[in-house]
Amino acid sequence: MNKARPIPFRKMNGLGNDFVVLDARAHPVALDSAAVRAIADRETGVGCDQLIVVAPPTSGDMDAFMAIWNNDGSEVDACGNATRCVADLLISETGKPEVVIGTNAGLLRCTRPGEGLATVDMGTPRFRWDEIPLARPVEDTRAVVLDTGPEVPELGPASLVNVGNPHCIFWVGDVAAYDLARFGPVLEHHPIFPERANISLAHVADEGHIVLSVWERGAGLTRACGTAACAVAVAAARNGLAGRKVRVTLPGGDLSLDWRESDGHILMTGPLSYDYEGTLPASTVEPAGTDA
Numbered sequence: 001m002n003k004a005r006p007i008p009f010r011k012m013n014g015l016g017n018d019f020v021v022l023d024a025r026a027h028p029v030a031l032d033s034a035a036v037r038a039i040a041d042r043e044t045g046v047g048c049d050q051l052i053v054v055a056p057p058t059s060g061d062m063d064a065f066m067a068i069w070n071n072d073g074s075e076v077d078a079c080g081n082a083t084r085c086v087a088d089l090l091i092s093e094t095g096k097p098e099v100v101i102g103t104n105a106g107l108l109r110c111t112r113p114g115e116g117l118a119t120v121d122m123g124t125p126r127f128r129w130d131e132i133p134l135a136r137p138v139e140d141t142r143a144v145v146l147d148t149g150p151e152v153p154e155l156g157p158a159s160l161v162n163v164g165n166p167h168c169i170f171w172v173g174d175v176a177a178y179d180l181a182r183f184g185p186v187l188e189h190h191p192i193f194p195e196r197a198n199i200s201l202a203h204v205a206d207e208g209h210i211v212l213s214v215w216e217r218g219a220g221l222t223r224a225c226g227t228a229a230c231a232v233a234v235a236a237a238r239n240g241l242a243g244r245k246v247r248v249t250l251p252g253g254d255l256s257l258d259w260r261e262s263d264g265h266i267l268m269t270g271p272l273s274y275d276y277e278g279t280l281p282a283s284t285v286e287p288a289g290t291d292a
């Protein structure tokens with residue numbers, strides 16, 4: 001007899017960047033791209049920008065491991081906003097002042113500076129062309145001219161950086177003046193990015209404040225993207241456009257970024273919220289043959 005029970009999930013968000021969070025620590029889940037797309041579908045599934053699986057630690061130096069899937073079914077290494085959400089879950093559960101989350105992009109240390117807030121140490125950015133990665137050598141990733149067709153407006157040179165995932169940033173005078181939803185997909189799939197890229201339009205309002213709009217790889221236009229905020233903060237400082245501590249305003253709200261002088265780590269602080277809880281039919285996420 002199939003005794004499979006429904007799988008509980010939490011719906012959470014960081015500045016409106018929204019996640020279905022599955023806790024696979026007690027009961028494993030098996031996901032493939034098709035299952036992720038079905039759950040993430042806003043018409044026929046739960047709907048989310050990313051699906052997050054909290055799994056048991058894979059080594060003694062972490063509290064849990066976190067797997068990240070975009071809503072197009074691609075698995076990725078980093079998600080800043082979801083890391084804050086999972087950090088809050090683990091801090092509430094353990095009572096520890098600091099938790100360590102394992103990701104495919106490395107170990108991330110997280111704290112709770114106030115109720116409903118989390119700070120994540122996103123580690124150090126990478127700037128070399130083969131670390132971003134790019135399809136061809138580029139000497140200086142601070143300002144790269146991309147060949148684009150008529151569907152992309154004149155945006156000037158891009159700054160490229162990897163903060164656990166690849167980001168491409170264009171510096172503009174007014175982010176609202178551009179229809180990023182129209183040409184974001186073209187840039188995401190530009191041949192210079194063998195793993196595609198997250199595409200940002202950034203306006204430096206002053207040396208401590210940047211306004212940002214993001215077309216996320218594998219998810220489209222989102223209300224916020226934590227790693228894009230990290231990427232734009234370090235790229236602005238590296239280009240001499242802003243200081244190392246900046247406020248980044250996204251459509252969903254503000255994040256505080258500190259590209260720490262002492263060790264080059266990026267600290268990202270911002271809010272997170274719990275939306276609701278629900279259950280998924282076991283058949284959507286259980287390993288084949290499970291009779292749990």
Ligand SMILES: N[C@@H](CCC[C@H](N)C(=O)O)C(=O)O
Nearest residue numbers: 079080081165217225226227
């Ligand atoms: N929403 C995220 C980023 C999620 C992954 C990204 N779309 C990618 O494919 O790299 C964030 O808050 O950082």
